[in-house]
């Protein structure tokens with residue numbers, strides 16, 4: 193099945209778009225007329241340039257306001273179409289898209305539309321061209337693919353067919369199952385887009401908020417399953433009108449698009465057995481986070497180590513060959529890497545103290561790598577020292593690394609590390625609850641797609657986190673089983689927010705905090721305090737307000753106040769959390785206790801946490817981050 197993407201989906205000049213689309217792996221493009229018209233070069237040259245990129249022109253579009261016009265508009269519309277047919281011949285494409293008319297003088301009438309299309313089909317046939325008709329969700333008389341199909345059926349012409357676009361069908365809430373009764377040979381072209389479910393004018397929604405399949409809330413897979421059932425075998429093309437993408441990095445957006453298509457087509461193969469075997473291993477089931485590795489040096493590395501000790505961690509092993517310490521507590525492993533060569537050193541040079549590597553437990557590391565390769569994710573490796581194990585890894589957020597560990601690879605701790613004698617039993621923390629990654633808002637969709645396409649994860653609705661100086665959008669992705677990986681993605685739009693400041697200071701997206709789970713937050717807080725841990729101070733007002741709005745005994749609220757513990761309840765269960773102060777690199781540690789059934793991340797408390805962090809930074813005379 194050929195893959196294609198509309199030029200309108202990608203930012204840049206026509207040449208930049210083509211470079212990005214070709215590099216991403218697509219077979220073809222839908223050329224948007226505007227992208228062609230704005231280019232300084234005739235249609236023959238443009239056609240050649242596209243073919244020189246190894247791409248074919250799958251479609252020329254859009255041709256508007258054609259059908260059902262009274263004279264003299266009707267004749268003019270036919271003349272316009274003939275003119276475009278000339279251009280198409282020079283470009284070297286044989287398929288034109290006509291979208292349903294929004295012309296104020298359009299008369300409507302299914303047979304009138306069919307008659308116009310049939311007559312145009314005859315002109316197209318003489319020139320060896322084909323015309324596909326698409327129902328725009330806001331078309332004046334035709335706004336439903338079922339009506340568009342009836343028009344095409346009555347036009348009854350071999351050069352006239354139907355174009356399906358998932359946005360127009362799913363955006364209007366039309367059941368995609370209705371596609372199954374359309375003959376595949378009359379479907380001339382298929383366009384795909386997803387979108388977030390927001391209540392909005394259809395045209396505005398379509399032109400600004402479409403996104404890649406899997407990035408939104410539409411049932412694009414069910415749409416595509418219905419398309420496959422018709423026997424349609426032509427190109428599958430992304431047509432994504434999105435303001436962020438129009439201003440985004442062409443290579444990144446094109447790669448995301450290609451990835452979304454590969455995943456979707458594989459999901460469809462999996463769901464409809466008669467469409468062929470899946471080509472990729474299934475989405476990878478994640479266990480928890482096996483380790484979080486900090487790149488650091490000197491004084492900052494010492495400060496980190498002291499902070500870990502105050503949180504009840506023990507330096508339980510050192511690497512055989514490297515300046516790498518392993519700090520453990522429960523099933524949690526925090527690594528401090530002071531090496532002056534290799535990935536950690538590169539990360540430290542670029543951004544200072546940071547989380548440079550995340551180790552993830554997976555069912556099968558080999559399957560994870562095969563799937564990642566199929567999605568064209570970037571593999572990572574570096575030279576191994578004596579006795580070191582080859583653990584598969586891929587590039588994660590902004591050049592960071594994600595290692596994939598399965599059962600067979602879990603011997604790495606014994607093989608590569610020398611244990612140290614430890615007496616400390618810890619402060620009761622058991623495992624990593626989640627990591628929080630901060631990125632620019634523009635990167636959020638792409639990273640959501642990364643997690644959802646590689647791993648067996650779902651996303652939760654996006655929430656707004658109110659910072660005193662702006663809004664940060666936050667979205668969680670979590671393993672379907674609920675026991676594996678959990679990540680919150682935080683998208684900052686301004687440098688004035690805590691997240692935005694962190695982003696600027698660390699030169700790109702990275703882990704801003706690591707949240708550790710305990711079964712008894714009060715005991716853990718006490719054990720940490722005994723080790724000299726200083727929590728983020730929370731003002732008294734918070735507890736006065738809490739007492740008024742939640743159903744907790746006064747004595748519990750008093751204990752929370754004493755330990756700077758915050759609380760949330762999501763209707764099902766409660767959640768307790770406290771925070772460290774800022775560590776080197778602006779990173780912080782969160783400690784959480786989830787009551788069984790609590791699904792959130794304490795988002796309602798984020799404004800209080802952020803205000804407290806900014807206040808602390810100000811009183812220390814440090815930049816607020």
Ligand SMILES: O=C(O)c1ccc(O)c(O)c1
Pocket residue numbers: 253254289291326328357383398399431
């Ligand atoms: O927004 C539009 O006008 C428009 C044009 C062409 C399409 O294929 C489409 O889906 C929308």
Ligand SMILES: [Mg+2]
Pocket residue numbers: 326357383431
């Ligand atoms: Mg369309």
